[in-house]
Amino acid sequence: MPLSTDQQERYSRQTELIGWGVEGQERLLASRVFVAGVGGLGCAAAVYLAEAGIGELVVCDGDVVERSNLNRQFLYSRDNITEPKAVVAAAALRRLNPDITVTPMFAEIDTSTAVSLVEGSDLVLDCLDNPETRMILNRATIAAGIPMVYAAVAEYTGYLSFLSPPATPCLECFVDGTRPPVDPPVPGGTAGTLGSLEAVEALKFLTGTGTTLAGKLLIMDASIPRFDVVRVDRNPSCPACSRLG
């Protein structure tokens, strides 16, 4: 469907990007992106994706808002404590851009639900907060054949990659998912930076502009500060993706 006059103006600052254009915007408006987790990473990623005009944004989180979330999860306020994050986030995102569909899923991602939750999406964003669920999501995206943007944060450190096996490694190729979950301190800016970069990866992939972090890992150590981008190879014996050849 061609862009309306309102849409042409609303999205003009991004459609002017080389390679993006009206066609890129139409692709975004026809896309469905699944945001797994609407915490520190997910709030930032979802805001930029909503504002950019992703046609359907699915925000999935099984948690409710807690007071300790409010240093970084800016879609919530004190009034939302005990309310489901997915529902509150969806309402806030709809206010930011009534042009799009935002679907809340107040659900836990586990081995029995993961594939059905992500199916039908063009892209999955890993905005989760623990290694075990990340590995479940990783395997679900492999099973469904959907690329995934990975990010994780703690303190001043953040990691980011674009995963689309067999063209790239999967998460299990280079991340140890057996480590015990921790609840690390996270300044809002660390999570917001990585969440914003997840949105950038998504927008590049969906519009076909720029170069994603496929086969690469971005490592942010904001305490120095320092950003590194390093090559990551597939693990030929990866239990999750080696069967893809």
Add this chain to the structure above:
Amino acid sequence: MIIFLRSGGKLRDKLKPDVDQYTKRVEVEGDKSLREILAEVGVPDSLVAFAFANGKLERLEYRPTDGDVITLQPPVSGG
């Protein structure tokens, strides 16, 4: 041979940097894996999620060469 270990996050407490705030100079005798070197300098490998050298992610079985600068990053799983 001499290698340099750079540390991110909480790893700095374990690595005890001496070149600058983040880097430790390590003299390595013989041919050793990164895992063996970390044990010698008192860094538990359970605290290392990623190690990279020469622009590439390496496993702890990586055998450094003279002059390598190897950056160690801690496990991070928050969101």
